[in-house]
Amino acid sequence: MTPADLTAYLSAFRARWQVTLQYRAAALAGVVTQIWWGAINLMVYAAFYGGTSAAPLTLPQTISYVWIMQGTLALMPWGCDPDIADAVRSGAVAHDLLRPVDPWWWWFCRAAARILGRLLPRAVLMAGFAGVLLPLAGLDRWALHLPPRVADAALFGVSIVLGLLLSACITVLLNVATVRTLSPLGANAVITPLSLILSGNMLPLALFPAAVQHLLLLQPFAGLGDLPCRFWLGTLHGPWAAAALAQQVAWIVALTWGGRLALRRTLCQLEVQGG
Amino acid sequence: MPIPPARIVVEDLHKTYRIATRAATSPRPWPFARRAWRTIEALRGVSFVIEPGTITGLIGPNGAGKSTAIKILSGILRPSAGHVSVGGLVPWADRIRHVGRIGVVFGQRSQLWWDLPVEGGFALLRDIYRVPPDRYRARRDRLVDTLGLRDILDQPVRQLSLGQRMRAELAAALLHAPPLLILDEPTIGLDAPSKLAVRAFVQELNRTEGTTVLLTTHDMHDIEALAGRVIVIGHGRVLADSPFETLRATTLSGRRLTAEFDGPAPPLLLPDGVTPLSQGGQVLELGFDPARIAAADLIRALASAADMHGVVLSDVSITRPSIEEVISRFYERHGAAG
Numbered sequence: 348m349t350p351a352d353l354t355a356y357l358s359a360f361r362a363r364w365q366v367t368l369q370y371r372a373a374a375l376a377g378v379v380t381q382i383w384w385g386a387i388n389l390m391v392y393a394a395f396y397g398g399t400s401a402a403p404l405t406l407p408q409t410i411s412y413v414w415i416m417q418g419t420l421a422l423m424p425w426g427c428d429p430d431i432a433d434a435v436r437s438g439a440v441a442h443d444l445l446r447p448v449d450p451w452w453w454w455f456c457r458a459a460a461r462i463l464g465r466l467l468p469r470a471v472l473m474a475g476f477a478g479v480l481l482p483l484a485g486l487d488r489w490a491l492h493l494p495p496r497v498a499d500a501a502l503f504g505v506s507i508v509l510g511l512l513l514s515a516c517i518t519v520l521l522n523v524a525t526v527r528t529l530s531p532l533g534a535n536a537v538i539t540p541l542s543l544i545l546s547g548n549m550l551p552l553a554l555f556p557a558a559v560q561h562l563l564l565l566q567p568f569a570g571l572g573d574l575p576c577r578f579w580l581g582t583l584h585g586p587w588a589a590a591a592l593a594q595q596v597a598w599i600v601a602l603t604w605g606g607r608l609a610l611r612r613t614l615c616q617l618e619v620q621g622g
Numbered sequence: 623m624p625i626p627p628a629r630i631v632v633e634d635l636h637k638t639y640r641i642a643t644r645a646a647t648s649p650r651p652w653p654f655a656r657r658a659w660r661t662i663e664a665l666r667g668v669s670f671v672i673e674p675g676t677i678t679g680l681i682g683p684n685g686a687g688k689s690t691a692i693k694i695l696s697g698i699l700r701p702s703a704g705h706v707s708v709g710g711l712v713p714w715a716d717r718i719r720h721v722g723r724i725g726v727v728f729g730q731r732s733q734l735w736w737d738l739p740v741e742g743g744f745a746l747l748r749d750i751y752r753v754p755p756d757r758y759r760a761r762r763d764r765l766v767d768t769l770g771l772r773d774i775l776d777q778p779v780r781q782l783s784l785g786q787r788m789r790a791e792l793a794a795a796l797l798h799a800p801p802l803l804i805l806d807e808p809t810i811g812l813d814a815p816s817k818l819a820v821r822a823f824v825q826e827l828n829r830t831e832g833t834t835v836l837l838t839t840h841d842m843h844d845i846e847a848l849a850g851r852v853i854v855i856g857h858g859r860v861l862a863d864s865p866f867e868t869l870r871a872t873t874l875s876g877r878r879l880t881a882e883f884d885g886p887a888p889p890l891l892l893p894d895g896v897t898p899l900s901q902g903g904q905v906l907e908l909g910f911d912p913a914r915i916a917a918a919d920l921i922r923a924l925a926s927a928a929d930m931h932g933v934v935l936s937d938v939s940i941t942r943p944s945i946e947e948v949i950s951r952f953y954e955r956h957g958a959a960g
Contacts, residue, residue, distance in 0.1 A: 439731045444698040446750050447722035615700065 367472035372533035378542035387550050394554065403553040404580075407492060412576050416548045416620040418473030422510050422571055423542045424517040426535030428458055428524040436524050441614075450614065451519060451607045458518035462511055466614040495581035502588055503578040510571045516602035517542075517567070523609045547573035567602065568596040628671040628709030628723065628802045628834060630695065631834050635704035637665040637858075664690040665701065668860040674864050675800070677828050677835040679849030679866075681842075683953050687858040688838045695836070697721050708802065722751060725795035733791060734779045740790050742776040744797060751798035758797065766792040769823060779789035785816030790825060796833075803827070805837040821847045842945035854952065861956045866945075873952045874943045875913065881906045881924050885933035886916055893923060 352539035368374075394402075404412065431454070434440040477491035478526055493501040517538070543549050545568035552563045552573040565567060574591045579581045583591050626633055647837045664687045672678050682688045686711070693699035694706060697713035697720045705715055711720045725735070734743040748758045766772055769789040774782060782790060788808065795803065809817045825848060826834050839845060845866055852869060854862040862869055878899065883886070887906040892898065895914030899907040910920055921938055928935045943951075 437731065439728075441693065441698040442728070442731065442733065444717065445696060445721050445726050446716045447735070447752075448750055449718070 357366075360378050370532060370536075373536040375532075375546065376536040376540065379537075383544050385542060387544065390554065390556070391550065407488075408580050408582075409551060410549050411580060414477035415475065415576050415579055416546075416572055418477070418491075418550065419466065419507065419510075419572060419575070421462060421469050422507070422514055423546065424462075424514045424521060424538055424571075426518075426538055427521040427531040428454065428461065428518060429531075430457070430559075431522045432525055432531035435529055435531070440526055444614065446468045447518050451492065451603075453566065454519045454522050454610075455515050457490075458522075459515035460513060462514050462518070463589065466511070476614055494579050499578055499581040501573055502583070502592075506570075506575040506578045506592065506595065509592065509599065510575055512599050513567065513595060514598055515572050516606055518528060519606045520602065521610065523613050526613050542568050542571060546571040547576065551576070564591075565594065567598040570598055629674055629707075629835070630670075630709075630802070630836070631705075631707045631952070632671070632691075632695070633669050633705040633809060635665050635668040635691065635706065636663070636702045637687070637694065637699070638702045662865050663858055665694075665704075666918070668704075668855065668858070670863055672834065672855055672862060675832045677824070677837070677897060678850065679852040680836060680855065681840075681845060681852055681856035681949070682759060682839045682861075684840075686855045687829050688804065688855045691837055691855065694810050696724065696804055705786075710913075722798065723800055724802045725798070725800040726804045727788075727791050727795045727806065727808050729788065729805075729810040732779060732787060734787075734794050736780045737778055739773065739776045739778050743790075743794060747794055747797050750870055753798050757799075757900060761797055761799060762793070765796060768826070769775040769793050771820075776833060785819070785845065787813060787815060788816065788820060789823075792820065795828070799831075800833070802834045802836070805839075806836065807839055808837065809839060809841050817841070817843070817882060824848055842949050849875055856953065856956050862952070869952065870942075870948050873955070874948045876909050876911055877917070878941045878943070879908045879910060879917070879920060880937075880939045880941075881908070881935060882937040883928055883933045884936045885931075888927045888931035888933060890924065890927045893920065908927050922928050 377593055401402075411462045431440060434442070436546070443453060446453065474491065478493070481490035482486070494503060521531075521534045544553075545566055545590070547569070552560070554567060555563055574583075574595060577591065578588070641660050641662055644675070668687070668691060680688050680691065690699065693712060695702050695708065697717040698713045708720060709723065711723070714718045733747065734740065738746065744762055746754075748755075753761070766775065769792060770791060771786075771793060774786050774790065779787060780869065792794065792808075803824075808824075809820055812903075819845060824835055824837075828835055835848070837844065837848065850865060852862070852864065852866050853860060854869070882905045885904065887901055887904055890906070892908075893915055895911045897909045899909050900906070906924075908920070910917075917940055921935075924938070925935045
C-alpha cells in the first residue's frame with residue numbers, strides 16, 4: 348500500500364467518523380440502553396443468587412406475563428411510521444397537508460391501524476401456541492393460563508385497546524420528532540429500548556426494586572404492557588383497576604394534547620426544501 | 623355544491639429558509655461543534671394575479687423559487703411575508719377549506735397510496751374530500767373514461783407505468799371537482815404519447831369545466847401547448863409575465879432560413895437585417911429579422927441570385943428558434959440560468 352492509498356483510506360475513515368459523530372441522540376440512547384440492560388441483568392442475577400425473598404409474582408404468573416408480552420410485542424411504538432420517514436427523506440412530508448384533514452388525526456389513525464394490523468395476527472398465533480399447543484403437548488407448566496375471572500379478561504381487553512391508542516399517540520410524537528430532525532434514527536433509537544424496558548417487556552415491572560415501583564407504574568410505558576398484563580393475571584381489583592385505567596387514559600389525553608401542540612409548531616416552521 | 627371559481631391574488635410574496643450547514647465542517651470537535659445557519663431567500667417579492675378559467679405557466683430555472691411559490695399557493699408552506707388569496711381564502715391560514723377546493727398533482731411524487739389499487743385510492747380520496755357517493759360515481763366514471771383508466775383500476779399503484787400513474791394522479795386530483803388545478807411538473811419523465819395525452823386532457827378540462835390551471839414545468843412544449851400566459855421566475859422574482867408569444871418576440875425574434883440549390887450556392891450580397899449562419903456546398907443558412915426584412919423579399923433575392931449564377935433555388939424552409947432556445951436566451955439575459 349502506497350502512502351497515497353493510505354491517505355485515501357484515512358480520508359474515508361475521517362469522513363465516515365465525522366458523519367457518525369453527528370448522531371448525538373443515537374449515541375446518548377445507546378449508552379442509556381446499555382446502562383439499563385446492565386442494571387436489568389444485575390437484578391436478574393441478584394434474584395437468582397439471593398433466591399429466597401418472597402417473589403412479587405409466582406412462577407406461573409411470570410410465565411403468563413412473558414407470553415402476553417411476547418404476544419403483544421407489536422403494541423410497542425417501534426418508531427416513526429416508515430411511510431413518514433420516507434416522506435421526510437424525500438421532502439414530501441408536507442404533502443399530507445394537501446388533504447383537507449387534521450394532520451394529527453390523520454397520522455394517529457394511520458399509526459393505530461398499523462399497530463393493530465401487526466398486533467392481531469401475532470397475538471392470535473401466540474395465544475394459539477402458548478395457550479393451546481403447549482398444554483396439548485403436555486407442557487402445561489410452561490403455558491399461558493387464562494385470566495382468573497371473566498371480568499379480568501374484559502378489563503384486559505379494555506386496557507389493551509387503551510394501550511393501542513397510547514402507542515399510536517407515541518408514534519405520532521415520533522413522527523413529529525422525525526420531521527423535526529429530518530431523520531427517524533434518533534427518535535427510533537431512543538424509543539425502542541425505552542419502551543421495551545419501561546413497559547415491562549424485558550422484565551416484569553414488579554421485579555424492579557421496590558423503591559421505584561410507584562414511579563414505574565405512573566410512567567406512560569406501563570400502559571403498553573405491564574398494566575394490561577396485571578389485568579390478565581387478575582392482580583388489579585376495585586380502585587386499583589380504576590386507577591390503572593385512569594392512568595392509561597390520562598397519558599393518552601396528555602400525549603394527544605402535547606402531540607397536537609408539537610405537530611402544530613413543527614408544521615408552522617416546516618421548511619420544505621426546493622426551489 | 624359547485625365551488626365558485628377562484629381568483630388568485632399574490633402580493634409581494636417573500637420566503638426565507640434557514641438551512642443548517644452541518645457541524646462536519648466545524649473545526650471544533652464534537653460535541654462542542656456549533657451548528658451554523660445560512661439564510662436562503664427563495665422568494666423576494668413575487669406578485670401576480672390569475673383570473674379564473676385561465677391556464678398559466680409558471681417557469682424558471684431550477685432553484686428559481688417556483689416550487690416554493692407552488693407550495694405556498696397549495697397551503698403547505700407559510701411565506702415569510704406577503705399576502706395570498708385564492709378565491710378569498712388565505713391558503714396557509716384557511717388550509718383545510720382551501721385544500722378542499724384545489725387539486726394538486728406533483729409529477730415527481732405519487733399522492734395515491736402505493737400499495738392500494740387505483741380504485742381503492744380513489745375511494746379513500748372520496749372519503750377524505752367528503753364527496754357524496756352519487757356525485758363521486760359520476761365523476762369517477764367520467765374521469766376513468768376520458769383518461770383511459772378502466773383497465774388499471776384494480777392494479778396497485780406501484781405496478782403502474784409512469785404514464786399510467788400520471789393519468790391516475792390527474793383523476794385523483796380531480797375527483798372532488800376543484801375549480802383550481804395546480805400541476806407541478808406533470809409531464810416529467812413521460813414518453814411522448816403520455817405527454818400529449820396529459821396536455822390534451824388538461825386543455826379539455828379547462829375548456830369544458832372552466833378549471834383554472836396553474837402549471838410549472840421544464841418542458842417548454844407544455845407551455846407552448848397549454849399556457850396562454852407565462853410567468854417567469856428567477857432569483858425569487860418575477861422576471862416576465864406575458865403571453866408566451868410576447869416573450870418570444872422580445873427575446874429571440876429572429877428566424878432561420880435554409881435554402882437549397884441544385885448546384886453550388888450562389889454568392890449573395892446580404893440585405894439589411896440578414897446574417898449568414900453557415901454555407902456548405904448547395905445549402906445556405908441565414909438568420910433574419912422579420913421586422914426588418916420580409917421573408918418574401920429575402921426569398922426573392924435568393925431566387926434572383928440563383929438565376930444569375932445559373933442554379934435553381936430548389937427548396938426553402940424557415941424555422942423559428944425552438945422554444946428551448948428562446949427560454950435559455952431569456953434566462954441568460956437575466957442572469958437566471960442554473
